[in-house]
Each structure stands twice: as C-alpha cells, then as structure tokens.
Amino acid sequence: MNRRNFLNQTGKAGLSIMVLSLAGDLAFAAEPQTGKPVLAGQPCRNFNILARTSVIDPKDNREKFLLSNFADGETGNIILIDVKTGKGENFPLPVGAGAWGLVNWHDNKIIVGTCTEQAYLHVFDLKKRKWAEPIISKGESYFWQMGLASDDKVYGGTYPGCTLTQYDPATNEFRNLGKVSNNPENQYSRPVYCQAPGYVFVWYGFNTKGIKVYHINSGKIEDFGEPDDTIKEVNTEFICVERKAGLAFYDAKTLQPLPTEGYEEKMEKTHIKIQNGEWCSFITLKNGRLAGVRGQDYFITDAPKNNADYSTPVNVALKRIPVEAPPTTIMSLTHDEDGKIWGSCGFGQTIFSFDPKTKKYWNSAAVCKNGGEVYGMVFANKQLHLSAYVGGDLMIYDPKQPWDQLGNKNPKLVGSVAPDLIRPEAKSILGPDGNVWTGWSAKYGVYGGGLSSVNPVTQEVKSWYDPIPEQQITGIAADNENIYFTTNGHASGLPYNEGIQCHFVVWKPGTGIVKDIPFEKGVALNRALLAIDGLVVFSHKKELSIYDPGKKEIMKTIPIEDYTDLLIRLSKDTVGIFTNDALISLNVRTGAMAEICKVPGEVGAATVLPDGTVYYSAKSKLYCLKQG
Template sequence: MAAGCATLKSRAASYGSIVTDRIPITTIIFNLPKRGIRRFMGANVKHYTAVAEPCRNFNILGMTVFIDPQDGREKFVLSNCIEGSTGNLIFIDTETGRGEVLQLPGDTGAWALLYLPQYGRLLVGTCESYGYLHSLDLKSRTWAKPLRHENELYIWNLALGSDGMVYGGTYPGCLLLRYDPERHTLDSMGRVSDNPRDQYSRTVYGGVPGHMVIIGGYDSSFLRAYHIGTRSFFDFGTPGAEVRQITDDFICTEYNGSFEFFDPKTFSPISGEGLIEQLEMNRLALPDGSNRPIIKLASGSWAGVCGQDYFLADADGGRLDLRSIPVPTPPTAIHTVIADDNGMIWGATEFGQTIFSCNPEDGTYWNSSNVCNSGGEVYGMQLLESKLYLSAYAGGDHIVYDPQQPWDQLNNINPKTLRSVAPDLIRPTGRTNLGPDGGIWTGWSASYGTYGGGLSRIDPSTQEVSSWYDPIPGQQVSGLTADKKHIYFATNGYASGLPYNDDVNCHFAVWSPEGRVVFKHAFPQGVKLGFVLAVGGRVLVPAGSEMHLFDTHSMAFVDSIDMEQSSGALVALDSERAAVFGKDLLVLNVRTGRLERNCELPGHVHTAALTKSGDLYFAWKTILYRLNAKL
C-alpha cells in the first residue's frame, strides 16, 4: 500500500494530480513534447454522400395578431426560427386556419414582432447573426431595406414609446435601440447597464408616458427606466424582477412570486391593495401543467403555441383547440446524432425541443413534437435498453423516451421529464454518456450569469436523478466520456449570458462513479477545451490544434499530437482508432499516433455516429451525410 501511494505521488508531480483518500488535490501545469502526424491519404478528397435532411421542426420565438390589409381578415402571425437557414413568418387565418409563409430578408429568426397599424407595417427584430430591424409593408408584402447596429446580434423585443418611436433591447452590447418609423432609421441610445459584463438588454416595455422600462443583465440584474426627454437611465424596484403589466395607473413587477406596484408618473412604490385582481391574463395553463404565453383575438378568445402546434382557447381559458401549424415544416440544422442497434440514426435539432430518427438506407425520417416544456434544445442523447435518454437546455431537463410506446408528452408519460437540475445547472454542454456503473451521466453548464458547471446521473432502474455542482469550481463541463472504470470530463470558461472567462485554467478531470474527482490536470490559461473521448485505454483531449492523449492505466498524459486543425466530433471506431472531425476527417490510431486516413469535409463537423455495421454518419448544417467507405 505504501509503495502504491509513492507511485501515485510521483505521477502527480510529473503529470497533474491524482486524488486519493490520502493525497490532496493539487494542480500542476505540464508541457509534453508535440509530435506531428503522418497522412496516408491526400487532403481535400471527397468520400461522403448526402443521405437526407431529416431534421424538421418549427421553433416559434414570437407571435402577434392584426387585421391583414390585403384581405381584411384577422391573422395570427408566428415568427419561426430556422437554424441552418433563413427564418420566416407564418400568417394563419384565425377563422379558416389557412396558412401563408413569408421568408425574412435575412437572419435565422426573430424574437421581436411589433405591428404598427398606423403605418400598415410589421416590424421584425432578428437573431442570431445580424440583429436586423426588418420592416414589412403588409399590403404589398414588400420589405424595406434592412437596418442594423454594428456588432449587435440579437434584437430581443420591440415596444412603442410615447414619442412615436420604437425601442428595442440587444445582445451582446446591452443597448437600447430607437427606430424612427417615419424616416426608417435605427439609432442607439447607449448601453442600458453600467456594468461592462452585462450583455443583455433583454426586454423593453412602453406604455409609460415619457419613459421606457428595460430589464436585463446577466452578470448583474437590472430593472431600469429610460427618460425619453433627457435620454438618461435610472433604477427602480427590485433588480431582476420581471415586468408583469403596465397600465395608466400602475407598473406591476414580480420577483420570486412577490408583486410590487409603482406609480407610472413618479416610479414611486404604491400599495398593491386591490390591484392584483386587475392583472390581465397573459399566460394559459395547458393540460401538461405548463403556462404558455397567449394573445387575445378579436373574438375574445386566446391564441398561443404549444410545441409544434398552435392552439385556440375560449375566452375563459376553458376549451382548448390544438391545431397543426398549416405550412410545411422546414429542414433545420442538426445538433446531435447517435446510432441505435438497428442502424437507425437518431438526432436533435440545433434550436427547438424536437428529435428525429432517420433510416439511412432509404432516407425516410420521423420528427417528434417538443420533448419537454422548456424552451431550448436537446444536447445529450443516449440509448439504453431501447429507451432514449435526453438532456436539454434551458430547463436543465432530463427526459426519457420509449419509441415503442405511444407519444404522450402533454401528460408527461412518453416522453417523460425527470427531475431537473435547474436552476443551478441549465445547459448540458458536456453531452450524455453511459457510465461504468450503468448510469446515464451528463456534463452541465451553470445558470445564466454564473460561471460554473456540474454533473448529473440518472439511475435507469429507478429514474432517480443525482447531481454534483461545480466539481471544478467556476467552470462549465465542455465534454464528457466514460470507459469501464471512470467518467472523464473537460472544462472551460464559457457561461450562459456572460463573456468567456479568460482568467481560468481549463481542466481535464477523472471522476469516480461514486461521485468524486480522482485526478485533475490544469491546462495553461488561453487553452480552451471541448469534447473528449475514451478509446483503447486512452482519453482524447483536444486543445486548439493539439490532441493530448491521457493514459487511463497510468493516469497520466502520455502524448501530444499536432492535428493541424481544431477538433469537433470524436467517434471511437474500434479498440485503437478514433475518427476526429474538424474541417477534415482524421483517423487517429491512439497507440501509434499515426493518421490512417484524411478527407475533406463540407464544413467543421461537431456531431457524428458509428453504426454497429461500421458505417460512419455525420451532420453538417441541415444535412446528414454517410462516409462512402468503411474506415
């Protein structure tokens, strides 16, 4: 026993830190010699075939209603975000149910919709690459020239001010934008927050004479008002509160279930006695227990969206009429793919809570409705005993789906949402793997405005969820893998709602199924880690263009290879080889460090899967590809 401890201490001093009951955790940065890698095949050789565009869904970010000047009929309008393509608007006749699609002039989608009846125009504020302000003439269905503010990627919402101008909040600059509908110009009124790490001016509200109200953060949280005349900002109320309603008589905010009321002329607190009963219903409880945003129609009934459907509800919130969105479902970008024992490919969309399956032999596919009530997307997918285990952002959700049983998500039967790890953990950046103990393990990033992460485990026999917060303090889990003995994970300094933390040393760690770190190694500052993969007694740890190889028997890093590209998806091909995806496909022998094959890819690939028959599939944007030859 003493000799064994001495050996462990020696390795810790050389390569990192091994954690035992006797040895404390330490962090030692090391540098191994870099070794190049030989190519047996020339680069830029195409060896893949497109199979299908199997991932199709609606991802509705915004909605409004108006009387259409083209035909005088009421239209329920949905803003559909299409990852991997250009977003669109869906116009639904509230009486006939007929649908019309109009593509945006640019960008993936839009949260912000605002109807200006006096101009007969619909304003659209887009995301996630340009932050455009689009203006649509509803009579002619023509778009004005797109406007944007340099460096802004999102416009979150749009609200009409008492001065006739339209205001909106942004990401990442945390600006208050002002749009002049007469002149069709867009200007910045400055940053809403004084904190340079706050990136979100998330929601802007009008309805207060001479003022706009703005909430956002997320390094800090703010609730601020903007004085239109003096172009100045000031705080009021509780930071982080949501605006519930604004009327001529009061501003109502809500924080952790408690209401506060303010005078809209002075912003001074006022008594809420008798005012709570006046709050309008703006959400509707559905049979699944979720509360969905709703909008009032001319008939007095309500309209809203539930997953891949829209609904109409009686004025009293009673009878619910769930209807299919009456336009074709567009192809969307693929976020994750895995293969089942029968060679079927399963996957999830990059944005929107839907999954799909595809038969690669004939290209036929199936798409689900939303798998859970939270917005966001599925990151992790793991098959076990014919059941599909999912992990999803933004609700920190664990979901289990049995493809052999009828679909009943509204009653939380199939798929079934298990215990969430939110609010501490919300984004499963490390994805999901089967652990050596038979548990379903997932790596997570912390809540908005927090640097941190964690791990979770589902017990498949009981469906109980366990979780561990911040095993490496202040760092999210960026990749997770496992072998027959341990779970392995990497971390980095990314966080939801915050800029990257350049001050951290990213870590590689070994985790026991019992729930503790048994080894950890810190990389130098500036090195960012992503996915990891266990194969052939090694763990592949990409860091920039380098691939570090960790030996699971000696518990030490044993090699560092220059891959000449950043790595995306990692797939074990057999007991000694791994497919490494980036801009090229590299096949790495983890024992010899030699490159056995190299072919150009259509783009940088971040997800791929190997079938039991040895066929390799990967996704890029909306397309599922098959490698033409087995590796």
C-alpha cells in the first residue's frame, strides 16, 4: 500500500487555511526524440503520515511532534517538528517505504516498522541522530501498529503472517511470537494494544475476526471476548470492545467482565471536530495541547475545556509539514484538453499535474477526508472525476476553480459506494452514455465487486453490486455502445479465490449484462482491457484475447512473451502492450507485433496525448515517448 510549496487561501470567517500545492521546475533529461523515451522527472510528491507521537528531544530538551511518513515506491522518513517554533527535521529511513509502526522508547530511541514489500524494523538513536542496522522479519511484508508494553518491550502485528512480534530495545532482540489466529486464511494482525499492564491485545482478520490476548509473564496467547469483537480502547483500568449488541467492558487486571454503566464516560478522547465538521485524530502533547495531521498538513491547537466541547467544531490552523516531500509512486495518469498531464499518488490521497510545455508541476492537498489513494481519473465536462479507496469516494475537481476541499466545494464529494464497495480496482472510464463508470472491489473480508456511474452534468451517482457474484471488477473499458469489464478472485484482506471462474462481460448502460464469457478455473484476468477500432482487447496469462462486439465472440487469441497489466491506444488500430521490460505494439487487425522501446521495470500507468505522445510511469518516475 505514498511531497511542496503551499498556497495560502482564506476560508470563511477569516480562517487562514493552508492548501497544499507544489510548483516546481522539472527539466527533461533530454529533448524528446521520436521513438526514444526520456525521463520527464518525478512530479508526484506528497506526505502520507501513517503514525505520530511526541518526544522530548535529548539534543535540545524541546518537545517535538514526531511523524512517520510513507513514501510509496521510494524511501520513507520520520519528521521532527518543534511544537513551538514549527521548524522541522527530516530523517530518511535506511530502507523501506515507511510505516504504521512507531514507538518512542523513553525519548532515547525511535522504533519504526515498515511496509510494503518487506517488513523492516528500524531503530533511530535520537541523541546521535543515527539509524541502527535494519532488522528483517522474514516472510512478512507489513509491520502494522506497534506499542510499548509493561515489560518495556515493543509489540506489533504483521501481514501476511498474522503474527505478533516482540522487540526489546534494551538488548536489540527481535522475536516472532507466532500466528495469533488458527485460521490459515487470516492474514492480518492489527492493531496491537499494550496499555494494560501484563497484557498485549491484538485483533485479527479478515476471513474470521476476533481478539487475542498475550500474557506477558506466561507467554500464552489466548482468545479474548467474543467472535467478531473489535477493540475500541485499552487502558490501565479497563478494556472496551465493540460488538453487535453494543459496547462491553472488561477489567484490565483480571480480564473479567464489568458493568457497562459509568465506564463509557471514562473513555479517552482521541478525535476532535474541526471547522468543516470533520473528525480528526490527535495526540496530547506534554504541554496539554493537541497535535494532529490532516492529509498534507498538521495542526497544534488548545484542548477543549471539557469533554462536551470535543464535538464542537474548532477552527484549527492547518500548516504545511515543514520539510521537503519525497517523490512517490504514480498511481494513475490522464490528460486534459490542453495536453496537461494529470496523475495520482500511489498512497496519500493526492493528485498532481505536469505541464509538458513549461515543465512545471503541482501537487494537491488531500482530495477527501478518507485515507487511501485515487485510482480513477477521467475528464468529463471539462472537470476531473476521481474515484478513491478506502471510502468508496467519488469526487469532481474543476482545475479552473480555487481549491476548497475543506469546504467540499472543489473537489466536491458527490457520492460514495461504501461500505459495500471500497476499492476502485478497475479505475474509471468515460462510458457511451457520457457518464463516468468505475469498476470496484468489495469491502475488507468479502469477495465481490460492482460498478458505479456518475452523471457529469447532474452529478447523480448510481451503483450495481456484484454483477458477477463474489468477484471483483478488475478491468473496465468502453466503446460507443457498451461497457466491458473483467473479473477475478482478488479481495481486500483475503487470499486470492482460486475456486472461481473469471469473466469477460459486456454491459449495456440502461440494460445490464448482455454477454458473459466465463473462463476456465485457473485463468486469471486483470486490469489490461481496451476497446479499440471496433474490437475489445484483454489479457490473461501470457495471451491477449480479441473480442468482436458485432459477432459477440472472441475472434482470436494472441500469445505474448510476457505478462501485461496495462494496454494503451497508440493509433486507430494499434495497441501498446506494457510488459515488465518493454512497450510492444500490436495491430489488432493484422496481428503484427513489434517492440517499440525498453521500459525500466513495471509500468504502473500511462496516457496518450492527441498528438500520439505517450507518458508513462515506473514507480515515481514519469517518462515521455514521442511516436513517429
């Protein structure tokens, strides 16, 4: 599963709102020549703060707001912000994109756990400003949230092993305590709670869900609560869990049930309502003030005088994170009618633009209040339509108007398909009816998917759940009559469903499915799907199938040398196929194939300008290719 100069805008009631943007000069490595790709630069830059705490810095004895930043596809960092002066320090990690795991060990060491390709544990000596050698958790991709328990050791959860880990900062000893669920389908152990002396609590999922408790003295891991419970709070007095019947409380010493009366009022406040009515999480600083992060900005504000005031909106001053944002993976690419390139970040919920004429770029603030990333980007009615994970959000942004996401004006949230659908896996396309269509994957722990459409004029949102039961929609395309989509067995929080048959589907707006072609079990379809020259091309295994809408059948299948997840339209009848190391052309009528150029690894996104110029991305790098 991540950034700028800022524009200062004034909101209602004279509130000064810092809106994230980035304008920079970005030179080509060389002037583009026909058939020779060149590096355009790294215009996608943002912050994606996954964890935060505070420290008393031993270097100057001043309190610092500590942020852990995830830089998707690149190297993450931690950031120290002086809570009085606002000055920041930036410390890149030795390796790894970043982390949810962050622990302050006695204002002496900072413990950081990273994701996504390999789970690394990093230890930063605050006084020396030096990183220790990384610790590798074998077989794990993610460290999730971490906590400091009563034995002065750091505990954390993992993916995909669903384990509990233990790290002793005093001895530098790391242990994997084993899987916390007996269900082999469960891959997640998150979050971990360490506030109750003698115990560590960990939630697991997503095939089945529940809570385990680790007894520090005995080393035993046992069930806690009831199946499907989730933890709401753990402290030195009680444990609060959520279940369908409501909240339940347990004694933090004996782990025995408690009466519900009187304990809910004692629960810690963790969120404050800001000026637009949105709830933001915070930590409490040593001086009693509250510090939090909203997207690309941070805030420090006075705490409300009493508990009731936490639900009263507070005008917080959002300030830019005071260090340079790193480059991050480009998730999606498109272009506007003027030839400007638009894209989204691989994690961090921001978008960017790049002007090929001036070589300048800009990066936005968060496009919505939910975390995640923008998958779908389509221009319709001269406005940019966005679809985003994790809230199933559908937004419209007008580049010609001032940015005002905080006021839900620009970009404007026009609807959501959550909770049933959360991940716009297939991204978005412009349909034959003029609406923007998106293909979705279901919520965590559920096999399934769906479609949504947004009318660019009326902004009406419609959705269809599970057109192919228990399969996500992975690819989507359109011609002047139909929507086409492919399905597969991937799901959020679950292993791939090997028992299903993937489908190629023809969907007519206003009617629904008009053609459904299932494939044999074991044949996986993906996002590579393109309507071109009256035909439809899609990928499976190391093959491309070509579907004829007129004959309503697959007319031929063409072998290719490598796997592809991305197809582009190079000309009227020519498809561009991105493999792991090359861009290959395919004439859909003649079947003729030729290598156009080499590419630097897996290409994540691409767009083709009206003059045929191709822009494509590999991680954070944007490349330009002029066709002959």
